[in-house]
Amino acid sequence: MSAADATILLVDDHSVVREGYRSVLQKQPGLRVIAEAADGAEAYRLFKSEAPDLVIMDLSMPGIGGIEAVRRIRQWDKGARILVFTMHENAGFAVQAIRAGARGYVTKTSPPETLVRAVMDVLAGKIAISPDIDHELALSRISGESSAADVLTPREFEVLRLLLAENTTEEIAETLHVSPKTVANLHSLIKDKLGVGSDIELVRLALRQGILTEV
Amino acid sequence: MSAADATILLVDDHSVVREGYRSVLQKQPGLRVIAEAADGAEAYRLFKSEAPDLVIMDLSMPGIGGIEAVRRIRQWDKGARILVFTMHENAGFAVQAIRAGARGYVTKTSPPETLVRAVMDVLAGKIAISPDIDHELALSRISGESSAADVLTPREFEVLRLLLAENTTEEIAETLHVSPKTVANLHSLIKDKLGVGSDIELVRLALRQGILTEV
DNA sequence: TGCAACGTCGTGAAATTTTCCCGGCCTTGG
DNA sequence: CCAAGGCCGGGAAAATTTCACGACGTTGCA
Structure with missing residues (x-):
């Protein structure tokens, strides 16, 4: 790994899932996982001490959840790049996450390539939304369900x-x-x-x- | 890997999570992951064709869920060994899963060692329940919440x-x-x-x- | 400045729902 | 045969939900 690798902080309360992230990301050159957190508070602490280039964050976690963690991290560093990676396939969460300051929203049902692609996009300064959520957002607009x-x-x-x-x-x-x-x-x-x-x-x-x- | 390795079928709709299972289980000698499924129907199909020694099964999946998949597999093979591995930390799911025929119930928040331990226990014919669920079951009994x-x-x-x-x-x-x-x-x-x-x-x-x- | 729009809080009365008590019918098990 | 309990619904009281309405303060804008 070169010193120019993009550094990543993984946040998920399921250790086996973090193991999965690692495995997928390791195969990608130019990325380096430097820390892991199991809840929002730990994520915030580690972000401040490790200053990673990217945070991959789950939403449902004990204690302060993912949305709140995104908010706090962005408050501390307006330039923080956070990619939300979650099981929730509904548009409501995505809207909340993006409004809280996340730069991407990918569901866990997505294939590994989608995650890797989103990681690259966010690192490149783009906003990354997985296709299923794009679709959900479109649907919620059509159905007219009031937010x-x-x-x-x-x-x-x-x-x-x-x-x-x-x-x-x-x-x-x-x-x-x-x-x-x-x-x-x-x-x-x-x-x-x-x-x-x-x-x-x-x-x-x-x-x-x-x-x-x-x- | 020897021919005597215990064969395992992984069932989870999140590919990155399956990647995590693999990574954890690979480190354990005597285990071999021979197939993966992303939903209950596929799990049932693969169980019949591959006849694995153990199934590690998630609960929340699209289409027919984990509980129903457990039921069907057990109906097809009364001796099937199924370990449920899920995010749900409440006793209700555990009771349902065990009643449906699962031989173990472990939450995803558990450390990898607990999963490995449970895999070994179920292969040895024991019933494996992770400590947090044991605790939940005890609590639900005490609180007297009616099922x-x-x-x-x-x-x-x-x-x-x-x-x-x-x-x-x-x-x-x-x-x-x-x-x-x-x-x-x-x-x-x-x-x-x-x-x-x-x-x-x-x-x-x-x-x-x-x-x-x-x- | 003035006033229209809107959020907040509350009353009163009508409409509806929830709850409780009741009895009848049927099946099950002793 | 009887007792117990699930299932079905009527009647009436109690509680809640809904609607119409008014008061008050703030905001924003012409």
Whole structure:
């Protein structure tokens, strides 16, 4: 390996998966994996100490997740190049990741070549999105499913978060210091704005859009 | 590799992850990966043609999932040895997998040694469960969270499935040829039996227990 | 400046749903 | 034969959801 190799930090909470990254990337000349992290906090720490040219980041991880880790790293270094590599094949996560500052989004179902290609693209300063996600994004545009983050006001979004966290109407009213009636009204309004008829649909939409991650 | 090596079939829809398995297992003498599949149907086909000593199987895959693949393979060969290796850290999936006929359940967060150890144990005829899942199982027993599959009658479970599939009360009544009133009554009874107060909690419990997988 | 648009909060009343209690019907097992 | 329990639904009370409406403050823009 020459000193001019591009240095890479791998972030994934599954050690066997990191092993897979390594194996794929090693075959590619010009790349060198210099560190691995198993969660967002460790990733942030290692980014600061190792200053890699590229971060390959999973999203679902214990503690602070991938999106938040992307945000923090980009806050510390506006030029950081982060490629998100995840199992989530829905557009909501991709939008969130890119908005948080990721320079690429590739799904784990993609063949190794796609990952390698994306790594090269991001290193070259391009934005890399895997084809399946491009397709998802197109679909979500066509189907016209409202993006919660876009159509909801801050207050509504906050209530939605609390609802998804399994709080009762009364508990939410309590924490927000408003009348339970207001919460109920907002709950109804949220469902209306998002175009869902039941709480069950609401939860599933939230999962699709990455508002609700853990179960 | 000697002819006495134990043969292994890898099943995972993420190619980079399969690459990781290979890398880890290669280091272990006496093991040989002879085939890879990316979904349940392919796994079943390859099992029949290759007759591996062990199958390492992911759960979440497109088409027929891992649980169903386990069931089919075991139906074809009662002696099949299948080790489930998945990201899902909840007890519900583990119970389902073992009941379907898996001989082991290891999470992807486990260190490579745990996977290797489990592979050896299953090949030796033992049942292998990773420590974190043992712990989860213990917790679920303590917390007393009701297992939907156990406490619900077949009819109730069917209604639950339909509810989770985003059907309205009327639609379910239609498909089951009963009165909407009955469905509403069952809906209420289900929530009572499972000890949840809202539909949102209901969906999240279903996710935890693996009743609802796709979003 | 003024005012239109919008977010936030809340009330009241109607509409709907949820919940609880009930009885009837059927099957299963002792 | 009886007891237990799953399945089906009616009736009525209780709770929630929904809709219409108004007040208040902020923002943005003509």
